[in-house]
Amino acid sequence: MGGVVSSEDESRKRDEEDESEDEDSIDEDSDDSGDSSEDDSDEEESEDDSESLLDGELVEEVDSNTDTSFFGESDTSDSSDDDSEDEEEEVRQEVIITENMMVGFGLPLLEIKAKVGAGYIKRFELTAGSRSVAGEKQISLYKELCGWFSTEFLPGGGALNVIRVAQWMLPLPKATSIVGAIGTDENGKRVSEACTAAGIVPMFYEQETDITGCVAKLSVDAGPAGSTVTQITHLSAGNAYSKQRHLDLEQNWDRVKEAEYFFIPGLFLTVCPETTLAVGEMSSEKGKTFALTLGNPQLCRLYKDTQLAVLRYVDFLFSNAETALSFAQENDFETTDLAEIARKMCLLPKVNSNKPRVVVITQGVGPTVVARGYDEVHEFEVDEIENKDGPAGLGDFFIGGFLGQLVQGHGLERCVEGGHFAVQELLQHGNKLSGECPFE
Structure with a gap:
């Protein structure tokens, strides 16, 4: 929950207000009151929110108080005070979730996950557990992985990580789109298919000069200690995006402007x-x-x-x-x-x-x-959770969780909670994001 950093005038004003309250009252700006307020707010949302699917648009009704705060909604209201809550007049705010509501731009990558032996890591002159950028000696690794090992494909790269988390949190498929450059190769098809499977609409500039960018995550069994993950990235086609050859095309620019x-x-x-x-x-x-x-x-x-x-x-x-x-x-x-x-x-x-x-x-x-x-x-x-591997993408997951709540019309406190939740998801369960998002 949030602790407020305020000016001296605001502090004096808050002190005067605190003195006028009863000794047993709860300060709604304190950390201790945050958890109970959040729980009560969640229960109200589960009882009152209603959804309907109309012509490809999901309409969510979100409760908010007329007296809004820094956070923009009722997320910070002290719901433990039943008397004051009964006196407040609530209004219902409609948030319409539509297809193509958010568009991300970036360097799309195909994330390739594979379990390999320690010898394979050494063969490509990689250090176990490291994160590096591919050089000439590692370029052939990506093609080999797909042919030699059992692999799992996910949309990858910073922008796609953000959009993938946001889409996971949104209740309507195709609410997000992604723009960037890929190659006209097999990995380009794979990253497009991975986006579609995640509910993201790919809007890629497909060019023939460079191959599709990839990030390989190589897992090596380390016995009782678990496993180490070595990550190596090749941006390649991601650097080839052209506004003139893609965004300036009428159909592409028109779609972007809809978001x-x-x-x-x-x-x-x-x-x-x-x-x-x-x-x-x-x-x-x-x-x-x-x-x-x-x-x-x-x-x-x-x-x-x-x-x-x-x-x-x-x-x-x-x-x-x-x-x-x-x-x-x-x-x-x-x-x-x-x-x-x-x-x-x-x-x-x-x-x-x-x-x-x-x-x-x-x-x-x-x-x-x-x-x-x-x-x-x-x-x-x-909330700290020990994770010795320190997975990549924590910042991306936070932003995705934040934006996933922002798009739904929530206030800033709820957005931060969404970001922290997404980070915990990555730390505890990895970046696959399987199933429905359990964030409530």
């Missing part, structure tokens, strides 16, 4: 910044929602001007702590305090000033920092 939410990872700025700027400009002009990640510290150094140009259109900005600190240093924020960095990111120029920017900074096992505007900063504790 209400857009997600682009920072790495895509190195591939096709003009696409990112075009989508951001369109989104701001039409009052839609545009989400971006900062990527990594190196991007903050080498693509600073491009980042700042795109940030003018960004409604939701995601970063981990290391990258946020690098961004702050490159832009002379003169602070290492993540709450203050989030505030300053919110205050960077924004074209659509009617929609305050939200900045989300994750810290691994540390609290997740969420800011909207200069004075609204909240911290959310993370």
